[in-house]
Amino acid sequence: MNVNSAFAIIAEPNRRAILGLLAQSERSVGDIERALRMPQPSVSKHLRVLREAGFVEARIDAQRRLYRIRPEPLREVDAWLAPFRRFWSAHLDALERHLDRMEEAPRRRKGRKR
Amino acid sequence: MNVNSAFAIIAEPNRRAILGLLAQSERSVGDIERALRMPQPSVSKHLRVLREAGFVEARIDAQRRLYRIRPEPLREVDAWLAPFRRFWSAHLDALERHLDRMEEAPRRRKGRKR
DNA sequence: TCATTATATACTACTATAGGTATATGCCCG
DNA sequence: CGGGCATATACCTATAGTAGTATATAATGA
Structure with a gap:
């Protein structure tokens, strides 16, 4: 199964958890790492997938990246329903x-x- | 990724297509096979996954099985949004x-x- | 009964992806 | 300028899941 549709992206539980966090507010990678107790590379990798699929975008703040929701792909899911x-x-x-x-x-x- | 969450189930495009068909009306395996131009075993296998995950249920009509939507898992997705x-x-x-x-x-x- | 239709299952092979570990990149500050 | 923090990436491995093919089960009607 290719991770190309919005549906495949949110099939992964950790990614849904990340999106859930970001729904509340913008967060850095470290914030997410601590909140979800996931290894940092894992967080970064999931964020990459989310970013490339348009679910999130990053803003640079010194050494950190602050990630936030981009709603478009989730709207697709909503529309499919x-x-x-x-x-x-x-x-x-x-x-x-x-x-x-x-x-x-x-x-x-x-x-x-x- | 385990196919246990509703999200993983609908990550598969053929399954979404099947659900889309069934949203319109009850259909037999053969109906789906023809409508989506998929091999019959593939249809049956996807229907099995959908059935075991609670997305559809089957009703027996002689040699055929008529499948129809069960909405609960999709409501979960809706709720997550x-x-x-x-x-x-x-x-x-x-x-x-x-x-x-x-x-x-x-x-x-x-x-x-x- | 047999042939036919409808659906399900078993088996194999392939591929994509997630996790883990190590390391690289980049930025800040003393 | 060097050390330390924050994040990204590369590599490897294991595994889950899909497609494809063949075959099994079951019901029908002749």
Whole structure:
């Protein structure tokens, strides 16, 4: 599987973790390294992949590079999801009512499926 | 990379194509095979991966299996995107004008003005 | 029953990628 | 200018996953 589509890029859990961090704020490589407890070369390599795929961009601050999100590729993913949303948004109201009822109702049986 | 997360499953382009088809309607293996011009074993194998990951379920109709979408795993993906939406929703109006010009919108988003 | 259609699985080979380790590059400051 | 910090890259290895081919299973209808 080639890492060329946005989907392949975010298939890697560490990269998703990095993106999750950067969603909060700009961070240096060292910040990420410490926050995620990953070896530095690993962080740099994942950042390279993310950068080349357009998910992040770097800004130089002395010896550090501050990385931040670039949203475009994630928007692609979001767009791809569009045709599927009807599977849940259509029934969202009914589902919400259902969940509301379950939450407030006393438990009648345990071990519900799914 | 283990194919255990929803993200790894949809990293494979053929699987996304299959899901795209099934988003429209239930289909048999043969339908998919013809629509996507893929070898039948390949279709079956991808469907197996999708099924075991909860993206699709099969219903038996004589010798055929009719596959259809199960939305849960895709909702996970949708949920993961939440923290990133602020990066583009702020500029959504401009984005929509842009998209209107590029592709055309098959479905108008409701209540969004420009 | 047999032939045919529909789908699944087994097996092999290839390739891409992630992790680990070592080292290189580059910048700052004393 | 040299030492130390921050980051990047090169190299190697292991492994997961896909495609391809052949074959198995199962249901149908003649």
